[in-house]
Amino acid sequence: MNDEYPLTPQQISNYQRDGYIQLNDVFTGEDLAAFRDAVEAGVKEDTKNLDPNRVKGSYEQIFIQCVNLWHRYPKVKPFVLSPKLGRIAARLMGNSVRIWHDHALFKEPHTGAKTPWHQDTPYWPHQQKMHQLTIWVALRDATIQNGCMSFIPGTHRMFDIEPVNLGDPQDLYAVAPQTKGIKPVTCELKAGSVTIHNGMTFHYAGPNRSDGLREAIAIIYMPDGTTYSGTGHQTTDPLKLSVGQRLDQPIFPLVAN
């Protein structure tokens, strides 16, 4: 789990050009099994009191989302804070990186709705928005049938687009007409492989039409030195930060230089 992933200069420049990249076999064998078991156990515990027959709102139909599992589950923590993932993030970003947060994203069989096209960084209370990135780890195979990720290359350079409301999305071309004509790329992943996207890159995942859960955990990194913008977010609201304050509190640990 702590070995160095052999990221090549070509992969780094492809990521910087396209705003996303796929890396295969980042976790394999016992490490993959331990990571998956730990996240599955955390999601099970977090959701144990939910009524399976409840009426789900439109956001909840997209996926079961459990934020910051690493805070609550000691077996998840070494994976989320792993130097291996941190080094990948730091090399792609070209900066020291802090954890912004993690979230397990489990799309339920048959009922899991699509994840609409969106950019991430506009949702976050950060004053700098260019370099945040997400490592999205497939804990089981992610396929077109069960809702793997797609990306629109180059859209990480498109700023000033209104954030998409995931629960009530508008058509992509209404929100971002400048994406017309750019062909999306869909990335099927074997379990243990990852996609990595810049927080400004438009991405999407289809509905889960399979019989099993689509199980992924997304770990989000921000450059060391990122400062607070003052807008609301569940991770920063309890901290009572001032606008302009650095996000360097213990819940945002530095994981790689």
Ligand SMILES: O=C(O)CCC(=O)C(=O)O
């Ligand atoms: O897992 C999904 O369906 C979407 C994930 C996503 O939007 C993200 O990781 O930023």
